[in-house]
Amino acid sequence: MYSMPLYRPPSEARSLIIQITEGCSHNKCRFCYMYKCKQFRLKSDDEIKEHINELKAYYKNPDRIFLADGNVLCLKTDKLVSLLNYIKTEFPSAQRISSYSGPLDLIRKTDEELKLIREHGLEFLYLGVESGSDKVLSMMEKGVNQREMIEAGQKAVKAGFKLSCMIISGLGGEGLMEEHAVESAKVISAINPHYFSLLRLVVEEESELADDVRQGKFKLLNPIRILDENILMLENMELTDCIFRANHVSNYLNQAGVLNKDKDMLVERLKKFRESNDFIPMGNDRL
Numbered sequence: 001m002y003s004m005p006l007y008r009p010p011s012e013a014r015s016l017i018i019q020i021t022e023g024c025s026h027n028k029c030r031f032c033y034m035y036k037c038k039q040f041r042l043k044s045d046d047e048i049k050e051h052i053n054e055l056k057a058y059y060k061n062p063d064r065i066f067l068a069d070g071n072v073l074c075l076k077t078d079k080l081v082s083l084l085n086y087i088k089t090e091f092p093s094a095q096r097i098s099s100y101s102g103p104l105d106l107i108r109k110t111d112e113e114l115k116l117i118r119e120h121g122l123e124f125l126y127l128g129v130e131s132g133s134d135k136v137l138s139m140m141e142k143g144v145n146q147r148e149m150i151e152a153g154q155k156a157v158k159a160g161f162k163l164s165c166m167i168i169s170g171l172g173g174e175g176l177m178e179e180h181a182v183e184s185a186k187v188i189s190a191i192n193p194h195y196f197s198l199l200r201l202v203v204e205e206e207s208e209l210a211d212d213v214r215q216g217k218f219k220l221l222n223p224i225r226i227l228d229e230n231i232l233m234l235e236n237m238e239l240t241d242c243i244f245r246a247n248h249v250s251n252y253l254n255q256a257g258v259l260n261k262d263k264d265m266l267v268e269r270l271k272k273f274r275e276s277n278d279f280i281p282m283g284n285d286r287l
Helices: 045-056 076-088 102-107 112-117 134-139 146-158 177-191 209-214 223-235 263-275
Strands: 014-019 064-068 096-100 123-131 164-171 195-199 242-246 253-257
Touching: 045 076, 076 096, 076 177, 102 123, 102 146, 112 146, 112 177, 112 253, 123 146, 123 177, 134 146, 134 195, 146 164, 146 177, 164 177, 164 223, 177 223, 195 223, 223 263, 253 263
Parallel strands: 014 064, 064 096, 096 123, 123 164, 164 195, 195 242
Antiparallel strands: 242 253
């Protein structure tokens, strides 16, 4: 039924997943291992319809639908609109359709195309910003720079999508810790998404970054430095009614609030946790 492995954001745990593409059309990020075992492929209309028919046997009335794999927005606009119309016909109970969104795909679409896609049912987008630093984005081969990442996020918001952005703590390593924190805050503030999540870098064996760590080219942050980076990042955030979450399993301290309303409280909690007996640093995360 699915081409594995299959991924979705944590908040889509109860969503019906419809696999529109296989893999990621960019698939060059050095920290990412998710689709390295897959050759990127666009499914045909007949494949997708057969896939949906199979899913209907198990999921009769889903409330939410998540479109996989990595970047469904790489499809031509007319094909994506047609698929959205078909999905809404087959699953009329669905109240929300969402997907990952690569920054390059958002940039390549015109404002009019993005508005059309939104009007035809794709409501919620997840954008992996990862870092706001040009140096970090280049080092990790994200494929865009800071200016382009801001452009991508702002285009999504302008088109009417609900947008969730993610930053990876520690992605700049020891050498770029402060720049990663400050520049990431700058980018998220410029985009001003509806949701912002923060998780911690965990280097997997399947990623190119694992080789950099083994060779000493990339020095992982220790737990204290991760918390210092989180504090610096939040202190530099300027957001309006943005729902913030740092509740991924990788986070040292679960955090939740609204930025900027709860910024002072969130920063103070991190500072107290950093100095508390509840936090016992165990050294860097190692492969």
